[in-house]
Amino acid sequence: MEERKKISMAVIRRLPRYYRYLSDLVDNDISRISSKELASKMGITASQIRQDLNCFGGFGQQGYGYHVDTLFSEIGKILGTQNNFKIVIIGAGRLGRALAHYPNFIKRGYEVTGIFDVSNTIIGSIINGIEVMNIDYLKSFTKLNKVDIAVLTVPSSSIRDVALLACEAGIRGIWNFSPKELDLPDDIVVENVHLSDSLMVLGYSLTQKND
């Protein structure tokens, strides 16, 4: 797997967006697209698309463009859709429960295998067909089921402890919904969803428009 050079995060973060647009094209039975056409749909330059895609190899064909199906599935592979990543949700509050029903887990090739909480009122209840377990069983469950990802929807006050627990349990990636930064070993991948940050950027833009 000889990597040519480090691919920048800026490129990686655009891949899911390409993936969505290609998914729409597939749905509309469009089989072929040029970088120029796609660029105009997405509001970016054709150059950027070609540069981005060529980080991963030449998916196109000169004089023709790109096969939509091929490109869609190639980007999917790059993003790991075929890995069947297994997920547990830790924290079965409102957000955790909403995510347990999140249809894109399935659509994007992920599988929710377990839900955990600390509260006795919640433990034992069924969410989307899965019984909420006591967090004490996280470690044994994770090992047994080879869980890859922990979705953390616990209160900020306990986020760091829970994150460490998940690491001890052998989790490899964390999808963090708390507004705290996690300082974890280098081999753990963390992806943050800082909702409040996003909201405040919206607040900033609105404030600008006021003036």
Next chain:
Amino acid sequence: MEERKKISMAVIRRLPRYYRYLSDLVDNDISRISSKELASKMGITASQIRQDLNCFGGFGQQGYGYHVDTLFSEIGKILGTQNNFKIVIIGAGRLGRALAHYPNFIKRGYEVTGIFDVSNTIIGSIINGIEVMNIDYLKSFTKLNKVDIAVLTVPSSSIRDVALLACEAGIRGIWNFSPKELDLPDDIVVENVHLSDSLMVLGYSLTQKND
């Protein structure tokens, strides 16, 4: 309000992060911090912090650093925390309901004034003290209550229609939780939370670690 020059989105998107770190310092009764200290806490360069802050004016003091309280409240102002933005949530499914209870709305100076849906099973129910209204009342409610922001937690299939409806109703900003891009008039501010994009970036990183 003479703007010197355009402030880049890269800078803006870092502001909420500064805001969070400063909030922690305030909570810990730390009254003074240098760019160097803050930089080491945040894992960025002191230069970047000083450059970022100086987009908005000189908040520091040579030889001393920054007053934590002042800086915190100044950044808050920039982000619009004092504007008391009014919010409606459209789509009272699981995610909408979870967001209706989101504590950071209050903490960051936002107020949820209304919740809307199309389903008769949901309309009339109470979520966090607010009765879910029929979306037909969106326009009159928005005008009457001077609502600024619509949080869109509706299915992707209806997102574009609902976004247009919100614009007609006089909303100024949209917090979009669907995986679709919105093409709206220039005076409407859109902030996207593309959960599936975030998840797929996590998937990418995990796939890389596999090799």
Next chain:
DNA sequence: TAGATTGTTAATCGATTAACAATC
């Protein structure tokens, strides 16, 4: 073949970092 469009190199633009004079 001629036209179209890629893959890729070179040029430009913007963002980050370094350096330092100003000054508290």
Next chain:
DNA sequence: TAGATTGTTAATCGATTAACAATC
């Protein structure tokens, strides 16, 4: 005053865009 640290300019680095030869 001497030491510390900012605000700001200059240097570097990286990302985006433009251009074009290769080729389907």
